[in-house]
Amino acid sequence: MLFRSRRFLQAVQAFERSLAKVLSLALIAVLVVASVQLIVFLGTDLLDLQVNWTGEGLIRLLDQVLVILIALEVLQNLTACMREHAVQIELVLVTALTALARKVIVMPPGVQKDPADLIGLSCAVLSLAVAYWLVRQSHVKRLPARTALTTPSPDPDRSSPRGGAGEA
Numbered sequence: 001m002l003f004r005s006r007r008f009l010q011a012v013q014a015f016e017r018s019l020a021k022v023l024s025l026a027l028i029a030v031l032v033v034a035s036v037q038l039i040v041f042l043g044t045d046l047l048d049l050q051v052n053w054t055g056e057g058l059i060r061l062l063d064q065v066l067v068i069l070i071a072l073e074v075l076q077n078l079t080a081c082m083r084e085h086a087v088q089i090e091l092v093l094v095t096a097l098t099a100l101a102r103k104v105i106v107m108p109p110g111v112q113k114d115p116a117d118l119i120g121l122s123c124a125v126l127s128l129a130v131a132y133w134l135v136r137q138s139h140v141k142r143l144p145a146r147t148a149l150t151t152p153s154p155d156p157d158r159s160s161p162r163g164g165a166g167e168a
Contacts, residue, residue: 038065089135
């Protein structure tokens with residue numbers, strides 16, 4: 001009886017909204033600090049001519065950018081949840097795909113990896129990609145079939161023999 005009462009459900013929803021707001025504010029603070037750190041990191045590394053931007057330096061930069069991007073996507077998930085009172089599966093799948101892409105991208109070159117780990121990672125990427133595609137396909141709206149005749153254009157068709165300059 002308690003779990004079906006309207007007051008209880010309203011209290012749970014109010015708690016969820018409050019928690020989502022607190023988490024959003026905390027994530028915004030983390031994103032601001034992380035962005036400042038990234039800018040400082042990038043600025044100091046750009047001035048250091050010994051940084052190898054075709055190797056480890058670029059991998060570290062991509063790692064930091066992708067972590068910030070993942071955090072932004074999580075923030076989008078939170079705000080969408082607050083706005084629509086539902087979890088948007090498409091956003092969750094994109095966030096998971098980004099996290100897996102980060103894992104693949106920042107994998108150091110030349111490091112011996114367990115083949116089972118690579119197979120598992122590739123299966124996860126493939127599964128998420130297929131799930132994302134399926135969700136996207138379910139949102140595609142089919143165009144309605146034409147049931148009425150089309151109306152002619154007010155402009156004459158100059159390419160056809162009718163109404164063209166070659167008419168006698």
